[in-house]
Amino acid sequence: MDTALNIGAILVILGIIGSILPAMPGPVLSFAGILLLFFAKDSETVSVWPLVVFGISLLLIILAEYLSPILGAKLTGAGKNGMYGAVIGAFTGVLFVAPMGIFIGALAGAILGEFYSRRKLLESLKAALGIILAGIVMLAAQIIYSVAAAIYYFSKIA
Numbered sequence: 532m533d534t535a536l537n538i539g540a541i542l543v544i545l546g547i548i549g550s551i552l553p554a555m556p557g558p559v560l561s562f563a564g565i566l567l568l569f570f571a572k573d574s575e576t577v578s579v580w581p582l583v584v585f586g587i588s589l590l591l592i593i594l595a596e597y598l599s600p601i602l603g604a605k606l607t608g609a610g611k612n613g614m615y616g617a618v619i620g621a622f623t624g625v626l627f628v629a630p631m632g633i634f635i636g637a638l639a640g641a642i643l644g645e646f647y648s649r650r651k652l653l654e655s656l657k658a659a660l661g662i663i664l665a666g667i668v669m670l671a672a673q674i675i676y677s678v679a680a681a682i683y684y685f686s687k688i689a
């Protein structure tokens with residue numbers, strides 16, 4: 532069991548790092564560490580409810596990761612073509628440059644969609660600003676999730 536706990540500790544630490552670096556799925560790694568903790572410790576130390584809460588939170592973060600660039604563009608006034616461009620760009624981007632492709636593709640797609648609607652450069656960049664702000668919010672959410680998972684993990688193994 533000590534090996535599983537050591538691996539879990541490494542996973543939650545990598546989860547924090549992965550929340551900052553785009554090439555690593557930080558919250559997923561953090562949840563994997565929590566899963567190892569759940570199976571390595573007895574049910575008196577670690578109950579199923581924190582596992583459920585972290586699991587549901589992870590699903591919400593993953594969903595928000597895909598929707599945030601689109602919602603960010605919408606909140607800053609992107610038109611219908613800008614929204615379509617953000618959606619197409621997000622899906623195309625993730626195919627070529629995962630996981631940052633969601634962000635980069637949505638950004639490029641929103642700008643191109645706004646240009647297609649004959650909007651001015653400033654209006655197109657405003658839609659892009661919404662995508663950037665949504666990306667920053669998602670980065671913060673991932674860091675908070677991974678740090679909370681690490682705090683929980685280390686509080687239970689102490």
